[in-house]
Amino acid sequence: MILINGYAAMGSDSELVPYKFERKEPNDNEVLIDILYCGICHADIHQSKNEYGNTKYPFVPGHEIIGRVLEVGKLVTKFKIGDHVGVGYFINSCGHCKNCTGHEEQFCENGITPTQNGKLEDGSFTKGGYSEVIVVNENYVLQIPEKVRLESAAPLLCAGITTYTAIKYNKIAPGNRVGVIGLGGLGHMAVKFASSFGAEVTVLSTSDFKEESARSLGAHHFINTKDIVQLKQAYNKFDYIIDTVSAAHDINQYLQLLKKDGTLILLGVPPEKLDFSVGMLTSLRKKITGSFIGGIEDTQQMLEYCAENNISPEVEVISPKYINKAFERVIQNDVHYRFVIDMKK
Numbered sequence: 127m128i129l130i131n132g133y134a135a136m137g138s139d140s141e142l143v144p145y146k147f148e149r150k151e152p153n154d155n156e157v158l159i160d161i162l163y164c165g166i167c168h169a170d171i172h173q174s175k176n177e178y179g180n181t182k183y184p185f186v187p188g189h190e191i192i193g194r195v196l197e198v199g200k201l202v203t204k205f206k207i208g209d210h211v212g213v214g215y216f217i218n219s220c221g222h223c224k225n226c227t228g229h230e231e232q233f234c235e236n237g238i239t240p241t242q243n244g245k246l247e248d249g250s251f252t253k254g255g256y257s258e259v260i261v262v263n264e265n266y267v268l269q270i271p272e273k274v275r276l277e278s279a280a281p282l283l284c285a286g287i288t289t290y291t292a293i294k295y296n297k298i299a300p301g302n303r304v305g306v307i308g309l310g311g312l313g314h315m316a317v318k319f320a321s322s323f324g325a326e327v328t329v330l331s332t333s334d335f336k337e338e339s340a341r342s343l344g345a346h347h348f349i350n351t352k353d354i355v356q357l358k359q360a361y362n363k364f365d366y367i368i369d370t371v372s373a374a375h376d377i378n379q380y381l382q383l384l385k386k387d388g389t390l391i392l393l394g395v396p397p398e399k400l401d402f403s404v405g406m407l408t409s410l411r412k413k414i415t416g417s418f419i420g421g422i423e424d425t426q427q428m429l430e431y432c433a434e435n436n437i438s439p440e441v442e443v444i445s446p447k448y449i450n451k452a453f454e455r456v457i458q459n460d461v462h463y464r465f466v467i468d469m470k471k
Contacts, residue, residue, distance in 0.1 A: 188255025
């Protein structure tokens with residue numbers, strides 16, 4: 127066993143504290159990864175506080191992991207010592223169901239094993255990337271292209287792939303009008319990807335001061351949704367609206383903005399249930415759909431796309447000592463646009 131240091135919540139009301147725990151040695155098909163950076167996702171905070179109702183403590187968050195390969199099992203063929211690699215939302219799946227063999231492991235019919243708070247065969251639970259090292263089967267590890275900056279790559283493994291697959295599988299294309307709700311970790315990547323795919327992008331926000339940032343990220347337009355005049359002018363305008371908000375909000379005002387056959391794509395996962403008007407859907411054949419991260423193949427494709435098109439998350443790099451303050455700032459929407467922990471500071 128490998129004794130390592132990490133940071134854990136010991137209960138739902140606990141701040142994260144230094145925590146020692148053990149990881150097993152890598153087997154023949156696994157790689158041992160020295161963690162260099164780990165992104166902070168809002169889901170880390172939700173789970174730390176048990177807001178999904180299933181957190182097992184001590185809880186070590188972190189599913190946006192960038193590191194360097196320290197050791198490889200004797201049957202590993204995809205990686206070598208020294209490679210820069212990534213680990214995202216999950217570290218295992220059944221590998222044999224229709225979705226796994228179709229390269230959509232995130233929809234594994236037998237359930238994925240999340241990188242944090244996932245139940246293992248021995249009854250223990252996975253511990254995430256707010257730690258020194260991690261051991262992962264090579265089939266769930268990603269190669270980081272040389273052109274992708276390591277310190278800003280971590281959010282691509284959650285916020286990046288979540289927005290990329292939402293755009294890809296909804297076939298958003300040049301000429302489509304796309305609205306983006308929320309300009310946080312997910313939202314700013316939705317703007318970057320949608321505009322790079324050739325869509326006409328509008329950021330929908332309650333804060334006027336975000337307009338300059340929205341346009342600098344690639345948005346063509348900005349609407350303050352508290353302004354009734356601006357809102358009415360956008361009725362029946364959008365082909366797609368990407369909703370990245372992970373807190374309670376009224377989605378009915380956004381359904382009004384969709385044109386006939388328009389689609390509202392839900393990416394954020396609020397702890398509370400959302401209510402919507404069925405009449406708004408039936409009257410103009412509008413749709414509500416969801417999207418969830420991506421498989422290993424799509425994630426690798428997304429990383430290569432970012433390298434080729436110079437797409438990178440906007441990050442604030444912090445030391446582990448700042449984690450609890452960073453959690454507070456995420457809750458207050460005071461980050462542009464993603465915190466990344468430098469695990470070597």
